[in-house]
Amino acid sequence: MxxxxxxxxxxxxxxxxxxxxxxxxxxxxxxxxxxxxxxxxxxxxxxxxxxxxxxxxxxxxxxxxxxxxxxxxxxxxxxxxxxxxxxxxxxSPEQPAVQIAANTALSMFWLHQRLRAFSFGDAACDVNIRTTEATSELLSDVHHMAVVYCDGHIPGWESTRLLDVQMVPVATSEVARQAVQSGMFSANPQFSQAPPILEFPSLAPDWINWQIWLKKLDLPGIGNWSKIDCSSYVQSVGKALDGAGVALVNEAMMQQELASGALVRIGQQSLRPKSAYFLCRKQNVSLPKNAIDLYDFLTS
Missing domain, CATH: 1.10.10.10 (Winged helix-like DNA-binding domain superfamily/Winged helix DNA-binding domain)
Structure with missing residues (x-):
């Protein structure tokens, strides 16, 4: 020595x-x-x-x-x-990074924007985001909190409503004009003139994709429309931004794209599921101060 x-x-x-x-x-x-x-x-x-x-x-x-x-x-x-x-x-030992989980779509189109605003404040801290589509993985004990698409009732978890869901058709302005001219989603649509719809898999019982949306609103079934199959909701949004067709999105999640004009809403039809996005934390489990600060910020 x-x-x-x-x-x-x-x-x-x-x-x-x-x-x-x-x-x-x-x-x-x-x-x-x-x-x-x-x-x-x-x-x-x-x-x-x-x-x-x-x-x-x-x-x-x-x-x-x-x-x-x-x-x-x-x-x-x-x-x-x-x-x-x-x-x-x-x-003054540093507190460990806050662990938060959410599905890919919410993380990309809503959570990252909120975390950016949080990072500018006095309570800013390190945050790790886990993205997964599996509810069981979202509710893992390794996470301080998770954003879950549900009805707000999860045994052993406290849930605070974060974001409502209203599914609406959107597209670029050019594709939207084509949709309107073809009478898309009207009583007498011209199917051959309508732009393709961008379909994605339904990942949960209360998850709404094009097939369910059209059926619930008593519109012509999905077999009548030109369709592009996408591997996920996120991919369908990406293709819509590229002008490939009409996406079905949660309006509250896409405020930035709608406000900027990158996407525009088509028509007035919409569909609300019973579920919404809730911020969940384990009952009777103490959170470190930095996790409490983030929880309060997201739910305020």
Whole structure:
């Protein structure tokens, strides 16, 4: 083990030197350290003697670092910063990152925007997002909280309603005009002139895709329409943004795309399922402060 007591000067001498080097004034350094000017001068003189090299050139009350002083000041600043971090880890240990889970669509189109706003606030902290489509994985014990598409009643979990669901057709403005001109979703649509619908799998009993939406609203069944099959809701939105067809989306989740005009709503038909998105946390389980701050932010 290295004997730092022999190889390093007294730490307080380095602290006094760093204060003087930063302010280039014995008076300001003394004020910062809450000591007299004479005490600062004495410690710097001891450090110079220990090193065998002058650290400052003095012109009256003004201090200028010598070349040796500039090199030492830079290294001392870095060393003291590392030492301060080490001490603070012991005095105020960092809280672990908040673990939150949500499905892919909600994470991409809603949660990331909310977390961005949270990161600008005073309660900002590290947050890890787990994306999965499986409810059992969303409700894993490793997560502090999860956003779940459900009716709000999950045994052993507290649930706060976050986002309602209203499924509406959307497309780019050009595709939307084509849809309107073809009478899409009207009493007498021209199927051959209508743009394709972008279908995606239904992942839950109360999840609404095109097949269910058309049936519930007593519109011509999915077999009547030109259709592009997508692997997921997210992919259908991506294809809609590319102008490939008409997507069926949760209007509340797509506010940014609708507000910017990237997508526009087609017609007035909509369908609301019984389920919504709820922020869930385990009952009778204490959360760390940073997780509580995030929970309060998302539910406010």
């Amino acid at each position: 290295k004997n730092y007591r022999k190889s390093l000067p007294p730490l307080d001498n380095l602290l006094f030197f760093q204060a003087a080097a930063g302010s280039k004034s014995l008076t300001h350094a003394a004020d910062t350290l809450f000591v007299t000017q004479a005490a600062v001068s004495k410690r710097i003189h001891r450090l110079e003697e220990w090193l065998g090299s002058p650290l400052f050139s003095r012109d009256g009350r003004n201090l200028e670092l010598t070349e040796t002083g500039r090199e030492l000041a830079s290294d001392v600043e870095m060393a003291l910063e590392f030492l301060d971090r080490a001490i603070q880890k012991i005095k």
